[in-house]
Amino acid sequence: MTPIAIGIDIGGTNTKYGIVDREGNVLAKHSISTRQFESVEEYVLSVSNAVKALIADLGQEVEVSGIGIGAPNANYFTGKIEYAPNLRWKGIIPLADLFEAQFKAKVTLTNDANAAAIGEMMYGAAKGMKNFIMITLGTGVGSGFVVNGDLIYGHDGFAGEFGHVCAVRGGRLCTCGRRGCVETYAAARGLVLTVQEELAASDGASPMRHILPENLTPKDIFEAAEAGDPIAHRAFDYTGKILGEALANVVAITSPQAIFLFGGVARAGKWILEPTKRYMEADLLGIFKNKVELIPSKLPGSEAAILGASALVWKEKENIS
Amino acid sequence: MTPIAIGIDIGGTNTKYGIVDREGNVLAKHSISTRQFESVEEYVLSVSNAVKALIADLGQEVEVSGIGIGAPNANYFTGKIEYAPNLRWKGIIPLADLFEAQFKAKVTLTNDANAAAIGEMMYGAAKGMKNFIMITLGTGVGSGFVVNGDLIYGHDGFAGEFGHVCAVRGGRLCTCGRRGCVETYAAARGLVLTVQEELAASDGASPMRHILPENLTPKDIFEAAEAGDPIAHRAFDYTGKILGEALANVVAITSPQAIFLFGGVARAGKWILEPTKRYMEADLLGIFKNKVELIPSKLPGSEAAILGASALVWKEKENIS
Numbered sequence: 187m188t189p190i191a192i193g194i195d196i197g198g199t200n201t202k203y204g205i206v207d208r209e210g211n212v213l214a215k216h217s218i219s220t221r222q223f224e225s226v227e228e229y230v231l232s233v234s235n236a237v238k239a240l241i242a243d244l245g246q247e248v249e250v251s252g253i254g255i256g257a258p259n260a261n262y263f264t265g266k267i268e269y270a271p272n273l274r275w276k277g278i279i280p281l282a283d284l285f286e287a288q289f290k291a292k293v294t295l296t297n298d299a300n301a302a303a304i305g306e307m308m309y310g311a312a313k314g315m316k317n318f319i320m321i322t323l324g325t326g327v328g329s330g331f332v333v334n335g336d337l338i339y340g341h342d343g344f345a346g347e348f349g350h351v352c353a354v355r356g357g358r359l360c361t362c363g364r365r366g367c368v369e370t371y372a373a374a375r376g377l378v379l380t381v382q383e384e385l386a387a388s389d390g391a392s393p394m395r396h397i398l399p400e401n402l403t404p405k406d407i408f409e410a411a412e413a414g415d416p417i418a419h420r421a422f423d424y425t426g427k428i429l430g431e432a433l434a435n436v437v438a439i440t441s442p443q444a445i446f447l448f449g450g451v452a453r454a455g456k457w458i459l460e461p462t463k464r465y466m467e468a469d470l471l472g473i474f475k476n477k478v479e480l481i482p483s484k485l486p487g488s489e490a491a492i493l494g495a496s497a498l499v500w501k502e503k504e505n506i507s
Numbered sequence: 508m509t510p511i512a513i514g515i516d517i518g519g520t521n522t523k524y525g526i527v528d529r530e531g532n533v534l535a536k537h538s539i540s541t542r543q544f545e546s547v548e549e550y551v552l553s554v555s556n557a558v559k560a561l562i563a564d565l566g567q568e569v570e571v572s573g574i575g576i577g578a579p580n581a582n583y584f585t586g587k588i589e590y591a592p593n594l595r596w597k598g599i600i601p602l603a604d605l606f607e608a609q610f611k612a613k614v615t616l617t618n619d620a621n622a623a624a625i626g627e628m629m630y631g632a633a634k635g636m637k638n639f640i641m642i643t644l645g646t647g648v649g650s651g652f653v654v655n656g657d658l659i660y661g662h663d664g665f666a667g668e669f670g671h672v673c674a675v676r677g678g679r680l681c682t683c684g685r686r687g688c689v690e691t692y693a694a695a696r697g698l699v700l701t702v703q704e705e706l707a708a709s710d711g712a713s714p715m716r717h718i719l720p721e722n723l724t725p726k727d728i729f730e731a732a733e734a735g736d737p738i739a740h741r742a743f744d745y746t747g748k749i750l751g752e753a754l755a756n757v758v759a760i761t762s763p764q765a766i767f768l769f770g771g772v773a774r775a776g777k778w779i780l781e782p783t784k785r786y787m788e789a790d791l792l793g794i795f796k797n798k799v800e801l802i803p804s805k806l807p808g809s810e811a812a813i814l815g816a817s818a819l820v821w822k823e824k825e826n827i828s
Contacts (some may be wrong), residue, residue, distance in 0.1 A: 192728040226529075268794075317662040331760060338654050340762020342798060345654075347759040350792045352752070362792055431673070436666040436760060439652060441661020469682055471671045473589075477663060 192237055192289070193496030195298060196220060196257035198272035199206040201229075203237055204489070205244065210309030212489050214240045226275040226284065233387040234288035252292040253285055254498030256301030258360060261343040265295050271361075294498040298322065298491065300337050300346060301446055302483065303330025304501050305494030311446065311484035318359045319436065319481070321348060322427075323458075326361075327369040333440055336505075346417035349373070353432045354363035374450050378402045380421045383390065392417040408454040426461025433462070434469035437478055448483035448490070455482070508570040511611070513558055515815030516619060517541060517578035519593035522550075524558055525810070526565065527817035531630030535561045547605065548597040555609035573613040574606055575819030577812060583619050584664040586616050592682075615819040618811065619643065621658050621667060621768055623804065624651025625822045626815030631806035632767065639765045642669060642805070644750075644772035646777075647682075648690040654761055657826075670694070674753045692749040695771050699723045699826065702743045711737040728773040735741030743775065747782025754783070755790035758799055769804035769811065776803070 195202045199221060204215030218236060223229035241248060259270035262278060264430050265282025267273065282293040303320035305311040312320075322328040327349030331338040338345045349369035350362055357366025358379065367411040382399055385392060392415050410418035414497055433445060451458060463480045470478070486494055508700035509528060516523045518541060525536030537740055539557060544550035580591035581602060582662025588594065603614040627633040633641075637656040648670030651660040659666045670684055670690035678687030681702065691697050706713060713736050718727055731739035741745040754766060772779060784801045791799070806814055 267564075319655050329760075333654055333659050333666075334657055336655055338761055340654075341764035342762055344794050345760065345762035346639075347762075347792055347794075351756045352790065355752075364790070364792065431676075435672045435756070438671050439666065439757060439760060440659055441663055441666035441668075443662035457656075465565075469673065469685070471668055471685065473663075473665050473668075 187247045188253045190241075190248045191251050191496040191499035192253040192291075193492040193499075194233065194237075194253065194255045194285075195301070195491035196273075196494050197491075198254065198258070201233060202492050203233060203240070204257065204492035204496065205237075205240055205248070208500060210297055210493055211248065212492060213244055215489065215492055216240060224274060226279050226281070229275075230281070230284040230288060231296040233311060236284065247414060248465040250289060250291045250307065251503060252281075252294060253501035254301065254495040255281065255285065255293065255295045256495040256498075257295060258297065260295045260297050260298040262300070262337075262339045263343040264295070265293060267295075285385075292502065294502050296337070296339075296498060299328030299348075300339075301328045301494035301498055302369075302485065302490060303332055303337060303446075305485050305490065305496075305497040306446055306483055307332060308497035308500055309485065309493055311481065312444065315443050317440065318446065319348075319433075319440065320446045320448060321433075322449045323372055323374075323447060324449035325374060327373045329497065331436075331440055331443075331479070339473060348432070348436060351432055351436070353428050368432045372425055372451065374404050377407060377425050377451055378423060380424050380431070380483045381407055381417065384417045384420050384424075388417065388441075389415060394418065404450045404454060407434075408457060411457045419457070422457040423461045423495055426458060426463075429467045430462040430465030431469045433466045433480075434471075435473050437466070438471055441474065442478060444481060445480035446481060448485070452482055453487070508568045510572045510816040511562075511822035512571045512572050513574040514553065514813040514820075515558075515606075516622070516812035516816050517527075517576065517594075518812075519579070522554060523553060523813050524561075524768060525813035525817065526558075526561055526569070526571030529821060531814055532763075533813060534565055536810065536813055537561060542595060547600050547602070549673070550596075551602070551609060552606040555606065564759060571612045571804040572589065573609060573820035573826060574610055574613060574624065576602065576614065576616045577619040577819075578602065578616060578814040579618045581618050582664040583615070583617040583621070583658075583660045586614060588616075588747055592746050593604060612771065613630070613640075613820075613823065615823050617658070617660075617819060618649060618667075619815065621651040621660075622815035622819055623649075623692040623806065623811060624658060624767075624815075626806050626811065626818040627767055627804055628653060629818035630806065630814055631822055633765065634675070634800065636764050638761065638804070639763045639767065640669075640754075640761065641767045641769060642754075643770045644693055645770035646695060648694045648711030652757075652761055653763075669753070669757060672753055672757070674749050683726050689750065690754045693772065694748055696744060698725055698728060698746050698772055698809045701745050702728055702738065705738045705745075709738065711738060713800045715739065725771045725775060729778060730820045732775065740778070741782060746772070747779060747784075748786045750779075752790045753784040754787045754801075755792075758795050759792055762795065763799060765800035765802060767804045771804055774808070
């Protein structure tokens with residue numbers, strides 16, 4: 187029987203799930219709307235049945251090694267989701283227990299950035315690395331810090347909130363209620379805000395002047411940059427400055443071998459990597475200069491979330507044995 | 508035979524060394540001038556002979572379990588001191604090898620803040636803690652980050668440079684050549700600079716007006732604060748603001764159970780603890796509020812450096828077995 191891991195990525199809108207083998211091959215995958223379920227019990231039952239159907243359809247004998255789940259506000263230690271603002275289920279949700287009852291297999295739960303970090307370590311470009319940082323630049327900014335080969339979960343299971351490191355004292359208002367968080371500059375909406383500031387500060391022509399700010403995406407800004415739009419170039423430069431300088435500070439704490447960038451904003455490639463790297467290097471303490479790789483995640487975008495979640499299963503098994 | 512550890516704390520001016528048992532009793536200790544030795548070989552020979560004499564004078568049979576050394580710019584992985592600006596011996600010094608040749612026992616080398624962190628974990632208030640931060644506020648600002656029960660050494664052995672996290676963009680010039688490092692505000696000289704700024708900004712009476720800035724110490728500022736000097740109070744408040752806000756950022760990364768303050772500036776007690784705690788709490792992300800203890804180190808000041816260095820020995824032995 188082939189050992190397989192079930193990977194489940196819970197987003198506010200959709201849940202992606204899949205069956206993954208130890209080598210990181212996604213044997214089957216699917217997705218389901220998260221929002222349609224008013225009760226978490228219904229949700230877990232529907233997802234579990236869908237996963238069981240996927241397994242049955244595989245046409246081979248498999249052994250479920252465990253279930254890995256990436257979810258917002260997920261606590262590795264308790265197996266619970268705690269007060270996730272983007273989910274319909276309020277309060278503290280014992281998600282690991284609910285899935286464990288369905289599968290009689292060990293469930294490992296953590297946030298999506300931590301799952302991506304473990305995915306990169308198991309299947310991606312961080313193979314063999316003991317010290318690295320995964321930064322996810324999407325709707326928010328998440329992070330997973332790997333030290334001595336293990337994730338930093340911290341005392342309470344909530345470590346790794348790089349998105350809420352203060353980058354600019356008294357800066358942009360964040361959804362967390364504080365000001366100047368990295369997230370308000372380096373997440374998708376932060377990049378869009380910077381474009382709006384740049385558009386307001388000049389009268390240069392730009393294709394982005396003809397897109398409603400609420401409709402503007404990192405992809406539009408990437409395309410403008412590719413087409414030579416100086417406003418897009420300046421917006422990426424400023425985003426890279428904020429991000430790079432904030433990364434220089436955390437390099438001083440954990441001294442990683444590499445930093446991986448993942449998510450929508452990271453898909454802008456060199457436009458975001460180059461300035462981030464340049465500002466980070468300029469700001470690093472001497473002993474860290476020219477030592478830290480800054481590279482895009484090597485997990486395939488469409489399957490990355492499932493791969494990350496499934497990797498939690500192998501990581502747990504291999505730590506224990 | 509009683510197992511003992513040799514603890515050696517190498518400072519730019521003096522080297523403290525002692526014999527410590529597993530319970531943290533300092534059986535014997537002494538110190539020697541570091542600066543008098545032009546060659547590191549002479550230095551190691553003199554310290555080793557002095558330590559051997561201390562052991563002989565103990566009047567009991569002991570077994571040397573190992574040698575722990577806290578030193579500036581010390582690399583745990585290589586056992587070398589690398590380009591320490593405050594030592595006479597330049598370049599890369601293979602200190603662990605040199606001492607190993609003298610004692611035929613395992614030598615563990617790291618910086619003084621990491622040694623203090625392990626000391627706190629072995630003998631002090633961090634017993635049983637798996638996630639905490641040690642901050643040393645002395646001539647410089649050092650730090651040791653413990654995560655999952657182990658120090659973060661990072662990819663290259665130089666992790667934990669909290670003193671060189673940028674706290675104020677474009678702020679005070681640091682000895683590292685960069686600007687705004689935590690150290691330029693929260694080390695002894697930083698506190699003195701803040702007092703000078705406060706003295707310049709008001710014409711209020713203060714006993715500190717009659718002390719040459721080069722002679723002003725954290726102890727003088729503490730005494731002024733105790734005597735009710737508002738300039739000293741404001742200086743501690745500002746120092747606490749810079750330190751507390753910088754700590755809020757690293758709490759978001761490692762989510763520690765506690766943060767320990769150690770060293771000359773920390774000896775100002777409530778005058779530094781209270782504002783640091785207040786500004787840190789005000790700036791913490793919601794999920795971390797009212798969770799992180801901020802407390803003085805419980806290692807006895809006069810023996811702390813030797814205890815920290817010696818604790819490295821037990822930590823190594825207990826990790827291996």
